Amino acid sequence: MPDLIQVSKDKTFALTNRFFSYVFRVSPEGILEHLHYGGPLSDPLNVSVHHIRTQREVASTFQGGKFFSLSDTPQEFPSFGTSDYRFPALHGRNSDGNTVFSLHYKRHKISKTKKPLKDLPSTRGGNCETLVVTLEDPLHKLDVELHYTIYQDFGVLVRSAKFKNKSDTEIQLQHAFSTALDLPPAEYEILHFHGTWSREFNEERIEVPKGRFVVDSARGTSSAAHSPFVAIMQKGASEAVGRVYATTLVYSGNFSINVEKGEFEDVRILAGINPFNFHWRLKPGKKFCTPEALHVFTEDGLRGMSHIWHDFIREKISPPQFKYKPRPTYLNTWEAAYFDVNEDKVLALADKAKHVGVDMLVLDDGWFEGRKDDTSSLGDWVADKERFPNGIPWLASKVKAKGLKFGIWFEPEMVNPRSMLFEKHPDWILHVPGRKPSLGRNQLTLDLSREEVTDYIFEKVDAILSCGDIDYVKWDMNRNMTEVGSAGLARNRQREVSHRYMIGLYRLLKKLTAKYPDVLFENCASGGNRFDLGMLSFMPQTWTSDMCDPVGRLDIVNGASYLFPLDVTAAYVGPSPNHQNGRVSSIQTRFMAGVFCAARGMSLNEQDLADNHEELKELMAFAKRTAPDMVGGRFDRLIKSDNEVCWQYTTRDQKTVYVAYFHILAAPNLPFRRARLVGLDGGAEYVLQEDKAKYQGDSLMNNGLPLPYVTTGHVKENVRYMAKGDFSSYLFEFTKK
Numbered sequence: 117m118p119d120l121i122q123v124s125k126d127k128t129f130a131l132t133n134r135f136f137s138y139v140f141r142v143s144p145e146g147i148l149e150h151l152h153y154g155g156p157l158s159d160p161l162n163v164s165v166h167h168i169r170t171q172r173e174v175a176s177t178f179q180g181g182k183f184f185s186l187s188d189t190p191q192e193f194p195s196f197g198t199s200d201y202r203f204p205a206l207h208g209r210n211s212d213g214n215t216v217f218s219l220h221y222k223r224h225k226i227s228k229t230k231k232p233l234k235d236l237p238s239t240r241g242g243n244c245e246t247l248v249v250t251l252e253d254p255l256h257k258l259d260v261e262l263h264y265t266i267y268q269d270f271g272v273l274v275r276s277a278k279f280k281n282k283s284d285t286e287i288q289l290q291h292a293f294s295t296a297l298d299l300p301p302a303e304y305e306i307l308h309f310h311g312t313w314s315r316e317f318n319e320e321r322i323e324v325p326k327g328r329f330v331v332d333s334a335r336g337t338s339s340a341a342h343s344p345f346v347a348i349m350q351k352g353a354s355e356a357v358g359r360v361y362a363t364t365l366v367y368s369g370n371f372s373i374n375v376e377k378g379e380f381e382d383v384r385i386l387a388g389i390n391p392f393n394f395h396w397r398l399k400p401g402k403k404f405c406t407p408e409a410l411h412v413f414t415e416d417g418l419r420g421m422s423h424i425w426h427d428f429i430r431e432k433i434s435p436p437q438f439k440y441k442p443r444p445t446y447l448n449t450w451e452a453a454y455f456d457v458n459e460d461k462v463l464a465l466a467d468k469a470k471h472v473g474v475d476m477l478v479l480d481d482g483w484f485e486g487r488k489d490d491t492s493s494l495g496d497w498v499a500d501k502e503r504f505p506n507g508i509p510w511l512a513s514k515v516k517a518k519g520l521k522f523g524i525w526f527e528p529e530m531v532n533p534r535s536m537l538f539e540k541h542p543d544w545i546l547h548v549p550g551r552k553p554s555l556g557r558n559q560l561t562l563d564l565s566r567e568e569v570t571d572y573i574f575e576k577v578d579a580i581l582s583c584g585d586i587d588y589v590k591w592d593m594n595r596n597m598t599e600v601g602s603a604g605l606a607r608n609r610q611r612e613v614s615h616r617y618m619i620g621l622y623r624l625l626k627k628l629t630a631k632y633p634d635v636l637f638e639n640c641a642s643g644g645n646r647f648d649l650g651m652l653s654f655m656p657q658t659w660t661s662d663m664c665d666p667v668g669r670l671d672i673v674n675g676a677s678y679l680f681p682l683d684v685t686a687a688y689v690g691p692s693p694n695h696q697n698g699r700v701s702s703i704q705t706r707f708m709a710g711v712f713c714a715a716r717g718m719s720l721n722e723q724d725l726a727d728n729h730e731e732l733k734e735l736m737a738f739a740k741r742t743a744p745d746m747v748g749g750r751f752d753r754l755i756k757s758d759n760e761v762c763w764q765y766t767t768r769d770q771k772t773v774y775v776a777y778f779h780i781l782a783a784p785n786l787p788f789r790r791a792r793l794v795g796l797d798g799g800a801e802y803v804l805q806e807d808k809a810k811y812q813g814d815s816l817m818n819n820g821l822p823l824p825y826v827t828t829g830h831v832k833e834n835v836r837y838m839a840k841g842d843f844s845s846y847l848f849e850f851t852k853k
């Protein structure tokens with residue numbers, strides 16, 4: 117393996133692989149000065165030769181220097197108070213009571229590996245190199261280690277920071293960002309995702325404004341309100357072309373991604389723990405590690421960016437034992453019965469599930485003592501004596517005896533005021549003294565910053581999983597945090613609680629998933645309220661949204677796909693009229709909206725199952741047959757407008773190519789449309805399975821695939837038609853010869 121990291125004598129550092137070069141140097145003043153992030157350079161160390169440093173009359177000069185202002189200098193880890201007025205990566209209080217830190221190069225180290233972070237999830241190493249540059253504030257004896265990992269085969273740069281207090285007095289950290297990236301002036305746009313329950317992953321694309329644009333969360337979860345993701349793009353970048361710099365975090369709590377366009381039009385990106393409401397007391401001799409931030413650079417537009425994310429998440433984030441494992445098809449009880457579940461009903465649904473050809477029965481909410489609605493019993497995790505008299509292990513073994521897998525729902529981080537747990541341990545919740553805790557879905561959040569609480573949760577979940585018949589766990593989390601305080605921490609550490617909660621959650625998940633490596637964990641937070649790379653490090657799939665109406669779901673899947681490979685997503689056929697928005701749609705389109713998600717299933721009651729038996733059977737047979745295809749392949753967004761969506765999915769072995777086309781509202785006399793496919797073998801022949809018609813790869817890419825026509829008019833012979841009416845969909849399946 118060639119060296120991925122080079123260092124010159126005068127301390128210019130260059131990280132280069134076939135995707136990008138990232139270059140910075142130690143300036144004559146000892147500051148880490150950023151030089152280049154972009155396409156790969158053949159002689160990256162040479163960048164500093166042509167580097168221009170500007171000094172303007174209007175800018176303050178750095179600590180007595182004549183021609184050097186930090187306001188006008190791209191940096192690797194800026195602080196505040198010594199001539200840079202932009203938002204800093206480090207900000208806090210030193211032992212003198214002021215907030216001025218100044219970080220200077222101390223030493224560096226390169227290794228051919230990557231170490232995991234101690235308390236937080238982190239990307240896996242392998243074919244990579246890591247550069248650690250230690251900076252120090254000699255006055256206040258604060259060391260800051262900047263960690264950079266570059267991989268041979270991925271276009272992702274991993275960064276994090278570690279703070280070490282080497283003084284004999286306390287240092288207080290307020291901004292402890294994971295990364296800072298200063299991009300040169302240019303016309304940029306921002307792409308980010310926002311939403312709420314059942315409307316996750318809406319795209320917004322705006323020009324980078326002057327001033328500061330922030331996506332963040334103060335809710336205790338990464339949240340669907342603003343996903344922890346920002347792409348800065350060259351103005352006008354498209355799916356196919358354009359420079360893109362994208363950033364996300366391996367973190368599931370309060371985050372912040374800042375984009376600041378300064379007075380000289382340079383653009384600073386900061387990503388990490390949200391500094392709002394965060395305050396960490398770093399005692400002498402102690403360390404503080406930030407979550408990892410990931411950067412992607414590409415010139416190949418948004419599709420190019422997504423390919424890099426997808427490959428990387430699959431290989432380096434998501435649990436490896438599920439990487440290419442086909443996911444079982446399933447029937448989930450939630451929209452089939454809600455809380456009205458009991459042994460007989462579950463067994464009857466299991467029979468129906470078997471009959472329709474699914475692999476797994478999932479018992480969702482409602483199975484534990486007293487849980488007849490959402491007002492009680494979270495926290496207790498004992499099967500309801502009346503409705504499940506024989507207990508969960510018995511039920512699981514019965515379901516398995518029918519030849520199905522068995523899965524179960526938990527919401528372990530929560531407690532209802534009406535529960536045995538709350539009666540016994542009222543102080544185990546996040547709360548602040550003297551204030552009535554606010555409820556969310558009638559429940560309170562357990563204080564996972566306390567080890568006795570995570571131990572209790574482990575015991576409860578373990579008690580069920582240890583029966584050995586549980587194949588799948590849906591791990592839910594249904595409220596945002598309020599009154600965030602802990603009875604387990606001193607008064608002056610209360611602003612550490614949110615982050616300590618995450619450390620506790622990760623500790624718990626690590627222990628559970630290590631004990632049950634073969635249990636398929638699905639991450640859920642009212643759908644996608646905590647869909648991030650932190651949770652994905654432990655759980656190979658996520659319930660992206662409670663929105664199962666296909667029109668609503670299309671936007672959500674499309675939005676999520678910018679960052680996530682659909683391998684890590686689940687989708688099901690829900691009832692019609694849809695329970696969230698009342699829309700009536702066909703079973704076919706309901707299935708199709710999630711056709712490329714790895715985990716596919718249904719949540720339908722006995723009547724729906726009976727009424728649609730044949731169609732469901734066919735769809736589940738298709739889902740089962742294609743389950744191995746839906747892991748490890750390449751997903752491409754081809755068309756996306758308010759009325760049309762077209763996606764391509766190419767399997768990992770590139771032998772099968774699927775194209776899904778959706779038309780939302782029908783209208784007469786529409787244009788005939790084509791989709792130009794991407795990434796095919798131009799010289800190869802692709803056979804369309806439905807009629808064995810042969811297409812040349814280059815023709816599908818350059819001339820395009822004629823899409824089915826939407827009309828209420830009469831049918832002509834050589835034209836392919838969509839089903840009549842609104843919300844129609846069509847799936848092509850090509851086999852490469």
Ligand code: GLA
Binds near residue numbers: 450592642659
């Ligand atoms: C959340 C989930 C749903 C379901 C319910 C159960 O809303 O997103 O899928 O599990 O909780 O209460």
